Amino acid sequence: MPHKEKRFKARLLKLLTKKNNKPLDLSKVKKVLILKYDRIGDMLVTTPIFRELKLAYPNIDISVIASNANQGVIRYNPYIKDIFINNKDNLINDLKMLFFLRRKKFDVCIELEHSVVYHSILRLRIINPKVVLSIHKDGRYGTRGSELELYKFHTLKNKKDNFGKIWLQTLTFFGINPVSEKYDLFLSKHEREKAQGFLSHFDKELKIGINLEGSFQEKQIQLKELRQICKGIHKGYQNIKIIILALPNQKQKIDHLLVELGLDFVIPSYFSILDVSALIQKLDLIITPDTSIVHIASAFNKPLVTIHENNLDSYRLWKPTSTMNKTVFSKSEHGLFDYSVDEIVRASLEMITKIKD
Secondary structure: OOHHHHHHHHHHHHHHOOOOOOOOOHHHOOEEEEEOOOOHHHHHHHHHHHHHHHHHOOOOEEEEEEOOOOHHHHOOOOOOOEEEEOOOOOHHHHHHHHHHHHHOOOOEEEEOOOEOOHHHHHHHHHHOOOEEEEOOOEOEOOEOHHHOOOOOEEOOOOOOOOHHHHHHHHHHHHOOOOOOOOOOOOOOHHHHHHHHHHHHHHOOOEEEEEEOOOOOHHHOOOHHHHHHHHHHHHHHOOOEEEEEEEOHHHHHHHHHHHHHHOOOOEEEEEOOHHHHHHHHHHOOEEEEEOOHHHHHHHHOOOOEEEEEOOOHHHHHHHOOOOOOEEEEEOOOOOOOOOOOHHHHHHHHHHHHHHHHO
8 A cells, every 4th residue: 555545544543533532430331232243153253252251240231232143142132221223334223222312311332343344333323322441452554553542442453362252352441351251142941941842852873063164165074974974973873863053044955955966864954043052052062163163152152173274373362162172173273174084984983972971
């Protein structure tokens, strides 16, 4: 970028984020808004903030700006008062909601972007809370994140912990030392009964859920590897039922795949995100690429075998938190290529032994 253009954009950024931050009496904070309008896994990793803030300050009302994709996993969260849906790529469509939030006069907004993001800044300017908290931000146009006056508080740069711990550090502004870093996922009786009904025919088998989908195509488990994983586990322990975890709109694809697979101990399930969460809660073991299923299983502390691209920074930030977990890395940094199926089978059988004991 030419130097003049960079300087102009830096000035524009500072102007857009200019704010006169006044002292805030924490004892008078009544309304907090948290922005997390992206993916399902991101929202699950955010859930400790809701709980720890509400437990420390019971009189605070917590609202969340969520996305259509991730709102479901906080639908029954008892620590949240209101959920508002944001259209990340369409500010115009959000204006009515944003001006409504402005009238609510929030004391604090917590924004969890790691970089300087214009769509987030514009929303914060419209909502106009008294104080905005955020995490350490990488700079932009030669401007450090700490120079942006819109943000009263930034966490320290953290290259050690996962996102759950990093985002929880925003609560140090409130003087909160978190009691737990556990993710929360609350379900209704309806979802639990639906999962129980689906599994009622398999009471005697050990139940393994396999999710094939990743966040993009290169992170998917392919048919060849799926066959090897299923056969390998079945060879080591026959009394199993393997359940492919899929969404309803994947039915045609998965039905065709299972015909090709030709294994009678492997069956499909087609559930929405909350229904599949209830199913995962009742399974004995989960095998999945790095995606939201990792964090759903972690929320229920389920034994977990994950497959991750060869990127240790990404793994650190998104790693599973279940007590019993094992990650198998591919040789590629850009997807699940050339990973060890034998290692997945071995890790799965070791966990099955521990589960049965």
